[in-house]
Amino acid sequence: MLHLILFLFFGAICVAGAINLLVQSHPINSALSLIVVMASLAAEYLLLGAEFVAAVQVIVYAGAIMVLFVITIMLLNAGAEERTKGSRVAILIGIPGVVIGAVLVAWTLIGRSSTTQSVSIGALWGDPKSIARLLFRDFLLPFEVTSVLILIAIMGAVVLASRPKAVARGARKDA
Amino acid sequence: MVPLAYYLLLSGILFVCGVLGFLIKRNIITIFMSIELMLNGVNLSFVAFAAHWHALSGQVFVFFVMVVAAAEAAVGLAIIIAVYRTRETLNVDQVNLLKL
Numbered sequence: 001m002l003h004l005i006l007f008l009f010f011g012a013i014c015v016a017g018a019i020n021l022l023v024q025s026h027p028i029n030s031a032l033s034l035i036v037v038m039a040s041l042a043a044e045y046l047l048l049g050a051e052f053v054a055a056v057q058v059i060v061y062a063g064a065i066m067v068l069f070v071i072t073i074m075l076l077n078a079g080a081e082e083r084t085k086g087s088r089v090a091i092l093i094g095i096p097g098v099v100i101g102a103v104l105v106a107w108t109l110i111g112r113s114s115t116t117q118s119v120s121i122g123a124l125w126g127d128p129k130s131i132a133r134l135l136f137r138d139f140l141l142p143f144e145v146t147s148v149l150i151l152i153a154i155m156g157a158v159v160l161a162s163r164p165k166a167v168a169r170g171a172r173k174d175a
Numbered sequence: 176m177v178p179l180a181y182y183l184l185l186s187g188i189l190f191v192c193g194v195l196g197f198l199i200k201r202n203i204i205t206i207f208m209s210i211e212l213m214l215n216g217v218n219l220s221f222v223a224f225a226a227h228w229h230a231l232s233g234q235v236f237v238f239f240v241m242v243v244a245a246a247e248a249a250v251g252l253a254i255i256i257a258v259y260r261t262r263e264t265l266n267v268d269q270v271n272l273l274k275l
Contacts, residue, residue, distance in 0.1 A: 034211065037212065069208060069252070126234050
C-alpha cells in the first residue's frame with residue numbers, strides 16, 4: 001500500500017514536471033522542470049529496487065547533463081520562444097488520435113493482470129556490487145566500447161564548439 | 176504492490192510528453208530537452224521490466240543509455256552553440272539552410 005502511495009506521489013510529480021516542460025515558454029523554466037522529472041524518476045527507481053540506477057540518475061542526469069543544458073542556456077542568453085500557430089488539421093486529427101492511442105495502450109496494459117514483485121525499501125537487490133559484477137564480466141566489451149564513444153564525443157564537442165579558424169585568426173590579429 | 180502496467184503507463188506518458196515537446200516546441204534547446212525526456216521514459220520501462228523478471232541486465236542497459244545520453248548531450252549542445260554562432264537565433268523555424 002505504501003508502495004502504491006509513493007509510486008502515485010512521485011508519478012504525479014513526474015507527469016506534472018513533464019507537462020510543465022511543455023507549457024513553459026522560457027527554456028530555463030523547462031530545464032528546471034526537467035530536473036524535477038529526473039529527481040522524481042530516481043525515487044521511482046528506488047521503489048523498484050534499483051538503487052545504483054537511482055544514484056546514477058541523480059548524479060549523471062540531474063547533475064551533469066542538466067548542468068550542461070543550463071550552462072548552454074545561460075551562455076547563449078536564450079529568451080522566451082516565439083510561438084508559431086500549428087495547422088488546424090493537426091489539432092483536429094492529432095488530439096483524438098492521441099486519446100484513442102492512449103486508451104488502447106492503457107487498456108492493453110492494465111488488462112493483463114501481471115504484478116511486479118515490489119521490493120521493500122530495506123531489501124534492495126539492484127545494489128552496486130551485483131551491477132558491477134555484471135558490468136565488468138558479462139558486459140565488459142560494451143563497457144570498453146562506451147569509453148571510446150565518450151572519448152569521441154569529447155573530441156567532437158571540442159571541435160564543434162571551438163571558434164572557426166578564420167574568426168580565431170582575426171581575433172588574434174585584433175589582440 | 177504496484178502492477179507493472181502502472182510503471183509502463185508512466186513511462187508511456189513521459190515518452191509521449193517528449194514526442195509532443197519535440198513536435199510543438201520551437202526553441203532548439205527545449206527540443207533537445209524533450210529528447211532527454213523520451214530517453215528517461217524508456218529508462219523507466221527498462222528498470223520496471225528488470226524488476227519484473229529479476230534480470231539485472233536491464234539496469235545495465237539503463238547505464239549504457241545514460242552514457243549515450245551524456246555523449247549525445249555534449250555533442251548536441253556543441254552543435255547548438257555552433258548553430259547560434261552562425262545564425263544568431265535558436266528558433267528552428269529560422270534555421271532552414273544547411274549552408275549559409
